[in-house]
Amino acid sequence: MDFRIASxxxxxxxxxxxxxxxxxxLAPDPLARVIADSRLPRGPLTSGAPCGPAFAEWGFVSRVRRIGGARERRTARVLDAMSAGWVAKSVYDGAEGLAMAMYALDSEGYPDELLIRAEAEMLPDSPSWARAWIEGPEAVLFDPASRTRWLRFMHGFAAGVDPSFGQISYAYGDxxxxxxETLAGPPWTIASEAISASRDVLRGYDWLTICPAELTERLGGAAALRATNAFAxxxxxxxxxxxxxxxxxxxDYRAERVEAVWRALAPVLVKGTPRQEVSAKSEVPFRLVFRDAAEA
Known part of the structure; x- marks a missing residue:
């Protein structure tokens, strides 16, 4: 999710x-287990050392402060009962980035399977803009109860920030x-520039898409979008x-519905023909229509 910030x-x-x-x-059960596990080391992270006993669950929180331009200072602590207080203090003390992650540890006590990761950051080149994202296993969206929690969380946050863009999608690299944006080039998209322009052009579309007010208006408003029958x-x-x-x-978000969403949003989408030959080599699917939105 992308949004502007005042300070x-x-x-x-x-x-x-x-x-x-x-x-x-979104992860209350792993969080409770991590906090309760007395076997886990506590305090600042120790580089190179095992994070805990084999196959335990473990997490961390980190914050970023920028020191003169692009330089940054990152500090991190093990996720425990004291971390919330540390985070609360840091975010009112000039932090420009915040992250939390939980993992299942491997047989040697190092992070293995990702349970959840959430981050938010101010853009270094555009400090009036911020982005926030969460990464987790796709399986949570197949479970009705988990899916409902994720959607409610996204909806609640989005309702308070006037988002310029948001979606639930696969992760496409770093x-x-x-x-x-990954496939429709050249010219290739620079994420920070795309975020800054996200009230002028819609960055993409997927199962969930959040469209800014400016582009909703260009599409004829909510009533016109409902009339397309592209959305539940x-x-x-x-x-x-x-x-x-x-x-x-x-x-249920399959090819026929992907095309319906594409047609409904095409007038405000990033232009360019996605390169299908590149998508064929990807480990994760690109749920796109492989035509230029200008043709819709």
Whole structure:
């Protein structure tokens, strides 16, 4: 999710809501086990050392402060009962990035399977903009109860920030580009520039897409989007923007629905023809229509 911020203090409040809210709401059982496990080392992270006993669950929180331009200072602590207080203090003390993650440890006590990771950061090159994201196993979206928790969490946060873009999608590498931005080039998308321009052009589309108010208006408003029959849910968000859920069940988002969403959003989408030959080599699917949105 991308959104504008008025100050570092506002970012800190929102980042804490996002990161610690994700732990509390989306992974309450692993969080409880991590906090209760007395076998886990506590305090600052120790580089190179095992994080805990074999096959335990373990987590950390970290914060970033920037020191003169692009330089940054990152500090991190093991996730425990004291971490929430440390995070709360840090986000009101000039932090420009915040992260939380939980893992299942391997047989030697090092992080293995990701349970959940949530991050928020101010953009170094555009400090009035912020982005927030959560990574987790796709399986949570196939379970109705888990899916509902994820959607409610996303919806609640989005309603308070007037988002310029948001989606639930696969992760495509480390560049923070959407599926469409990853394949529709040249010119290639620079994520920070795409975020700054996200009220002028829609960065992509997927099972869940959050469209900013400016682009919703260009599409004719919520009523016009409902009339396309491309979405199971079309809901104006309290703070601005429109919540667009393609299908009630995640597993029902297949090729026919992908095309319907593409057609509904094409007038405001990033232009360019996605390169299908590149997508064929990917380990994760690109749920796209492989035509230029200008043709819709």
């Amino acid at each position: 570092t203090q506002e970012f800190g409040r929102l980042a804490e809501d996002w990161v610690m809210g994700a732990a509390d709401t 560049e923070d580009t959407t599926a469409l 849910q079309v809901e104006p968000l309290r703070g601005g923007g429109t919540w667009l859920l393609a299908t009630e069940n995640y597993e």
